[in-house]
Amino acid sequence: MLTTHDYEAMVIGAHPDDNDFGTGATTALWARQGKKIVWVVMTDGTEGGEVPTQDDKELMLLREREQTNASKVLGVEKVEFLRFPDGHLTNTEETRKAVVRLIRQYRPRVVFTHDPTQHIMAPDPDENPTGTGYLNHPDHRATGNIVLDAIFPFAGNPRSFRDLLLEEGLQPYRVNEVYLYGTGQANTYIDVTETIEIKGKGLQEHLSQFNPDDNQKMIERLKERAAWVAKEGNKAKGLDLQYAEAFRRIKLHVPPDPTIADPTVEEEA
Numbered sequence: 001m002l003t004t005h006d007y008e009a010m011v012i013g014a015h016p017d018d019n020d021f022g023t024g025a026t027t028a029l030w031a032r033q034g035k036k037i038v039w040v041v042m043t044d045g046t047e048g049g050e051v052p053t054q055d056d057k058e059l060m061l062l063r064e065r066e067q068t069n070a071s072k073v074l075g076v077e078k079v080e081f082l083r084f085p086d087g088h089l090t091n092t093e094e095t096r097k098a099v100v101r102l103i104r105q106y107r108p109r110v111v112f113t114h115d116p117t118q119h120i121m122a123p124d125p126d127e128n129p130t131g132t133g134y135l136n137h138p139d140h141r142a143t144g145n146i147v148l149d150a151i152f153p154f155a156g157n158p159r160s161f162r163d164l165l166l167e168e169g170l171q172p173y174r175v176n177e178v179y180l181y182g183t184g185q186a187n188t189y190i191d192v193t194e195t196i197e198i199k200g201k202g203l204q205e206h207l208s209q210f211n212p213d214d215n216q217k218m219i220e221r222l223k224e225r226a227a228w229v230a231k232e233g234n235k236a237k238g239l240d241l242q243y244a245e246a247f248r249r250i251k252l253h254v255p256p257d258p259t260i261a262d263p264t265v266e267e268e269a
């Protein structure tokens with residue numbers, strides 16, 4: 001099996017703008033460091049609107065344009081749209097295979113996606129009587145599960161989805177690390193002080209989703225949130241961050257270091 005990676009990161013979200021909220025500043029930071037990044041959007045985004053009579057295809061294409069523009073602001077190299085129906089995403093053969101295909105095509109070292117174990121986030125009503133919680137979108141949970149299943153066992157197994165190898169020539173590939181966003185179990189905090197404003201500029205491209213009057217406030221809100229995340233990271237890890245994005249990082253595979261000679265291979269005389 002080929003083990004070298006082509007892309008540094010593949011970021012897989014359910015809807016246009018999920019990757020932006022979850023990883024926008026980290027994506028922009030890594031892109032500035034010269035790392036190749038591909039974004040994937042699982043659904044067509046056609047339930048993301050307030051007008052029930054709006055044509056599905058029109059909304060899909062509009063949101064894809066917005067996502068493409070946003071990803072350019074951040075420095076993403078490529079965006080793939082899988083166009084599964086918004087609001088109906090499930091973990092099936094079809095959805096898993098589509099993600100396995102992309103992982104084998106792009107061979108990312110790291111995959112970012114939603115934390116599928118995150119379902120209910122709500123404060124204790126006695127401790128915080130006016131606070132409200134939120135329920136994580138089923139497409140987000142489905143995406144996380146589809147992606148984790150695609151990474152293991154299917155992307156790395158030559159006998160899984162065999163036509164991908166035998167007919168499309170896509171070699172099995174093992175993703176090295178997963179970074180889950182929207183998680184309650186963060187263990188990794190990325191310093192995004194340099195790119196938090198760019199994250200806001202990217203999100204402002206999603207004009208169908210946000211009132212332009214709110215755009216000014218968007219960057220302020222993102223900064224408040226990133227400052228809170230940084231504080232959590234400083235507490236948990238003894239860091240000294242101003243703005244951060246948080247992830248649950250899972251190391252799955254450490255490829256052998258090519259600079260270290262394999263002692264089992266005899267040198268030719």
Ligand SMILES: [Zn+2]
Nearest residue numbers: 014015018137
């Ligand atoms: Zn979403």
